[in-house]
Amino acid sequence: MFANFDFDVIRRSLGYLFLDGMAFTLTLTGLSALGGIIFGTLIALMRLSGFKVLGRIAGLYVDFMRSLPLVLVIFWFYFLVPYVGQWLTGASRPISVGAFTSALVTFIMFEAAYFSEIMRAGIQSISKGQPAAANALGMTYAQTMRYVVLPQAFRNMLPVLLTQTIVLFQDTSLVYVLSMPDFLGAASKVAQRDGRLVEMYLFAAVVYFTISCAASFGVRRLQARISIVR
Amino acid sequence: MNYNWNWSIFFEPAPGGTGTYFHMLLTGLWLTIQTGIFAWIIALIFGSIVGVLRTLPSKTAYWIGFAWVEFFRNMPLLVQLFLWFFVLPELLPRSWGLWLKQMPNAPFYTAAIGIGLFMSARVAVQLGAGIASLPRGQKQAATALGLTTLQGYRYVLLPIAFRIIMPPLTSEFLNTIKNTAVAITIGLIELTGQARSMQEFSFQVFEAFTAATVMYLLINIIVVTGMRFLERSLAIPGYITGK
Numbered sequence: 001m002f003a004n005f006d007f008d009v010i011r012r013s014l015g016y017l018f019l020d021g022m023a024f025t026l027t028l029t030g031l032s033a034l035g036g037i038i039f040g041t042l043i044a045l046m047r048l049s050g051f052k053v054l055g056r057i058a059g060l061y062v063d064f065m066r067s068l069p070l071v072l073v074i075f076w077f078y079f080l081v082p083y084v085g086q087w088l089t090g091a092s093r094p095i096s097v098g099a100f101t102s103a104l105v106t107f108i109m110f111e112a113a114y115f116s117e118i119m120r121a122g123i124q125s126i127s128k129g130q131p132a133a134a135n136a137l138g139m140t141y142a143q144t145m146r147y148v149v150l151p152q153a154f155r156n157m158l159p160v161l162l163t164q165t166i167v168l169f170q171d172t173s174l175v176y177v178l179s180m181p182d183f184l185g186a187a188s189k190v191a192q193r194d195g196r197l198v199e200m201y202l203f204a205a206v207v208y209f210t211i212s213c214a215a216s217f218g219v220r221r222l223q224a225r226i227s228i229v230r
Numbered sequence: 231m232n233y234n235w236n237w238s239i240f241f242e243p244a245p246g247g248t249g250t251y252f253h254m255l256l257t258g259l260w261l262t263i264q265t266g267i268f269a270w271i272i273a274l275i276f277g278s279i280v281g282v283l284r285t286l287p288s289k290t291a292y293w294i295g296f297a298w299v300e301f302f303r304n305m306p307l308l309v310q311l312f313l314w315f316f317v318l319p320e321l322l323p324r325s326w327g328l329w330l331k332q333m334p335n336a337p338f339y340t341a342a343i344g345i346g347l348f349m350s351a352r353v354a355v356q357l358g359a360g361i362a363s364l365p366r367g368q369k370q371a372a373t374a375l376g377l378t379t380l381q382g383y384r385y386v387l388l389p390i391a392f393r394i395i396m397p398p399l400t401s402e403f404l405n406t407i408k409n410t411a412v413a414i415t416i417g418l419i420e421l422t423g424q425a426r427s428m429q430e431f432s433f434q435v436f437e438a439f440t441a442a443t444v445m446y447l448l449i450n451i452i453v454v455t456g457m458r459f460l461e462r463s464l465a466i467p468g469y470i471t472g473k
Contacts, residue, residue, distance in 0.1 A: 176415060198316070
């Protein structure tokens with residue numbers, strides 16, 4: 001069945017696929033997860049702040065982002081970010097941002113909606129006595145969050161946050177629609193250049209599968225360890 | 231922002247001679263809905279079978295369910311669509327592959343089946359959890375009444391499990407509809423695709439994307455309202471999800 005296929009094309013392009021493509025994918029995943037978790041935590045804090053208006057804005061943002069397909073959001077930001085940049089910097093023309101920056105902004109803004117729901121559940125899972133005790137000790141709101149609530153919430157939600165990061169890792173393949181050189185984009189470029197679609201796409205599938213499987217196995221192990229401690 | 235807004239663009243004729251730009255977007259919306267529903271039916275059928283397999287006492291059944299879920303969950307949807315669209319026809323015997331490639335509407339069927347199978351893994355996990363959440367007595371009572379395993383699932387376990395997982399199933403249905411946008415990569419011109427081509431023809435980027443965004447929001451509102459209604463009308467009074 002595989003007689004007509006040339007699997008050597010994979011070996012020949014390994015350097016490009018991993019050193020360029022996978023590096024792009026992993027950098028994008030890592031930075032987006034970091035930014036998404038920070039921004040998502042802020043949104044969660046807004047929703048739980050008790051200020052009606054703030055909570056409402058945060059809730060609308062989350063619902064809005066979660067009702068849109070990621071592909072559409074990627075297109076939105078790709079065209080919107082230059083105008084926003086112009087507005088922020090006061091430049092006379094829409095500024096050109098690199099493809100990477102545009103993708104990074106997209107994923108941070110989009111994933112923040114999903115991360116915020118996880119962090120909200122995490123913060124709500126902390127018993128009321130904890131912030132009350134922090135208050136009694138004379139801690140301010142910021143100190144309570146920084147030293148008491150968030151570290152525990154973060155720790156409790158770590159497996160879920162990591163699982164969401166695996167989803168994010170898979171979702172970054174969608175930057176393909178902007179022809180960016182992520183792992184899938186790189187594989188697809190080689191595939192089209194050499195006319196080797198079958199080999200390259202099969203290889204890409206195997207790589208994504210292996211990494212995601214290994215990562216979710218790791219998360220499961222971590223979850224088992226954490227749940228024993230609690 | 232020095233961008234030339236032109237909201238009347240929607241009423242201008244689109245290239246291609248099929249009507250206005252608004253009409254073009256509506257065509258995309260309809261295709262999104264069709265693909266989404268078709269994919270959802272496939273996801274429900276396979277997801278139910280696999281979800282049940284995961285809860286059966288048989289080790290083999292459990293492993294089949296486990297393998298199915300891991301296979302479809304650990305690859306990006308985009309890669310899966312490429313596998314069905316570009317790779318599968320080459321791996322089949324020549325005549326079958328040719329038939330597949332020449333099939334009219336190939337992107338539509340590939341998208342519906344590919345997204346359906348991708349989502350089936352998620353439905354299976356939800357259903358498995360729903361069945362596992364039922365008190366053990368339910369299954370034992372079914373056995374005590376002399377129901378076979380199949381009958382037990384059909385008449386006792388599944389009707390309750392499906393009612394319990396209605397809320398997560400609603401969001402999985404919405405995910406299915408949203409995921410159809412990924413199919414623009416295999417040439418399905420659904421709502422996002424039409425918005426993109428409108429942007430390319432007319433240069434009115436933000437109008438096109440705003441319209442698509444509003445349409446996706448409308449789909450969400452309609453589905454959420456509809457499912458809430460369905461949930462209420464299916465609720466069993468006095469039972470877990472009923473009042």
